[in-house]
Amino acid sequence: MRRPIVLVPACHRQLGSHAYHTVQDKYLHALLHASGCMPLVLPAFGKQGDLEAALQIADGVMLTGSASNVDARLYGQEIQFPELPQDPARDATTMPLIHAVLARQLPLLAICRGFQEVNVALGGSLHQAVHAVPGMLDHRENINDTLERQYAPAHRVRLTPGALLSRILGGESEIMVNSLHGQGIARLADGLLVEALADDGLVEAWTVAAMPGFALGVQWHPEWQVEQNPHSMRIFGAFGQACREYQQENK
Numbered sequence: 001m002r003r004p005i006v007l008v009p010a011c012h013r014q015l016g017s018h019a020y021h022t023v024q025d026k027y028l029h030a031l032l033h034a035s036g037c038m039p040l041v042l043p044a045f046g047k048q049g050d051l052e053a054a055l056q057i058a059d060g061v062m063l064t065g066s067a068s069n070v071d072a073r074l075y076g077q078e079i080q081f082p083e084l085p086q087d088p089a090r091d092a093t094t095m096p097l098i099h100a101v102l103a104r105q106l107p108l109l110a111i112c113r114g115f116q117e118v119n120v121a122l123g124g125s126l127h128q129a130v131h132a133v134p135g136m137l138d139h140r141e142n143i144n145d146t147l148e149r150q151y152a153p154a155h156r157v158r159l160t161p162g163a164l165l166s167r168i169l170g171g172e173s174e175i176m177v178n179s180l181h182g183q184g185i186a187r188l189a190d191g192l193l194v195e196a197l198a199d200d201g202l203v204e205a206w207t208v209a210a211m212p213g214f215a216l217g218v219q220w221h222p223e224w225q226v227e228q229n230p231h232s233m234r235i236f237g238a239f240g241q242a243c244r245e246y247q248q249e250n251k
Contacts, residue, residue, distance in 0.1 A: 003038040004059035004243035006031050009097060011066050012044040012089035027064045027111070030223040034233050035240030046092030051100055059250075060107035060214075060243035063094060063114020065221060069183055070116050075125040084182075095121050102208060102215070107242035109235075110217035112181055118217055119206070124189030129182055130202060137200045139219075141180040151224040154179035157196040157204040164207050164216060165195040168238045175231055177204065177220035184219060192217075214242030 008028065010021035021043040031039040039062070042054055068087035072079045074095070079086070094114070098121040101108050110118050116126055131138035141150040153176035159166040166172060185203040188194065195216070196205035208215035216239070222232035 001247075003036060004240070004247045005040050005057055006035070006037045006060040006062050006243060007042045007054055007058045007097075008039050008062050008064060009042045009090065009094050010044050011064075011068060011087055013087075023064060026223045026226075027062065030226040030232070030236050031062060031240075034226045034236035035243065037240050037243050042093070042097075044087070044089040044093045046089055049093065051093075051097055055100055055104060055106070058106060059247040060109070060239065061097065061101045062239075063098075063108070063110040063117055063217075064223075065112030065114065065180075066090070068113065069128075070113065070120050070126065072126070072128055075120050077125070077128070080128045091117075098122075102211065105211060105213055107214040107239060107246055108208070108211075108216070109214075109239045111223060112219060112221060115206070115217035115219050116183060116185065118208075119185050119189045119192065122189035122191055124185060124192070125187045126183050127186045130184040131182065135200060136184075136202060137198065139179045139184060139198075139202070140182050141178075150180060151178045151221060153177060155198055157198055157220075159196050159205075160194055163193070163195050164214075165205050165218075165235075168234050169231055170234070172231075177218075178224065179219075180221060181219060213246065214239060 010023050013020050023041050028039045031037045068085040071091050094117045130136050156174050158174045192206040193209050198204050204219045206217050222235045226232045
């Protein structure tokens with residue numbers, strides 16, 4: 001039997017004189033080696049693309065992190081920091097994709113920007129600068145550090161007892177995670193359930209209440225050196241198993 005196919009929406013970037021559709025290797029590596037799935041990069045074509053054609057062959061979808069931010073106008077705010085990168089092509093692709101994925105009940109794993117995208121698509125909002133909110137921690141990495149240091153465990157998250165993520169992680173009540181984001185969830189969208197919180201109360205993981213299958217989002221980066229982190233291996237393993245079950249049920 002073939003590996004399950006997981007769609008991975010690309011970012012749209014200008015590199016030199018040319019535009020590219022890009023996905024960082026670490027995400028594709030984690031899907032291939034920790035989930036046992038075959039990643040398929042979905043170009044950020046927005047309305048010009050054919051999502052239905054892609055979804056017909058998909059057994060799951062993963063939304064990745066990115067250097068760009070979700071457009072604040074999508075949740076009713078003005079962009080506070082226009083100097084930070086935006087990606088309207090990705091927004092135009094992922095917003096309708098999220099609704100299509102949930103309607104089809106495809107397994108979904110959302111990471112960092114992807115975690116925020118789902119919240120926005122379902123009607124929630126974001127802090128555009130978590131560190132500027134009174135009482136909140138600074139969740140950003142130091143860009144002058146090595147990658148090893150940037151992706152090192154930075155703070156703990158407390159898991160909701162008995163919920164999906166806690167079950168995946170063998171009943172753990174808290175874990176240490178990396179932290180490389182300036183934005184974060186302000187208002188949790190209706191229909192999302194909290195799976196983990198940082199000590200400052202920031203939502204760090206959610207599930208989709210109406211999804212009978214796998215629909216998990218995390219704010220941190222479990223894809224980084226996935227084979228070296230047992231918690232990350234469990235997350236990607238559970239996602240891969242959900243994709244295989246979907247494939248079996250819909251073949």
